[in-house]
Amino acid sequence: MNIILNGSSREVPDNLTAGGLIFELGLTNTRLALEVNQQIVPRSTFETHHIKPDDKVEIVQAIGGG
Numbered sequence: 001m002n003i004i005l006n007g008s009s010r011e012v013p014d015n016l017t018a019g020g021l022i023f024e025l026g027l028t029n030t031r032l033a034l035e036v037n038q039q040i041v042p043r044s045t046f047e048t049h050h051i052k053p054d055d056k057v058e059i060v061q062a063i064g065g066g
Contacts, residue, residue: 001053012051019046021057031062 001014012021018034018041034041035058041049051057 001051003051003054004056006058016051017047018049018051021051022046022059025059027059027061033060033062034058035060 001016002009002011004010012024016024018036021030022028022030022042023035023060034043034046036051038056
């Protein structure tokens with residue numbers, strides 16, 4: 001299925017969860033925020049929140065600095 005990921009079209013497997021998307025992108029051990037269709041998805045629901053065709057997904061990584 002096709003989604004919009006950070007503004008770009010991307011093909012991903014059907015029946016993908018938010019957690020599965022994070023895994024597929026290699027971001028499993030990364031501090032990040034995930035938004036689907038302008039709604040924040042809590043980390044506690046990543047494994048149960050299913051991504052649907054044409055969803056607009058934004059992922060923002062936390063970057064430390066000082």
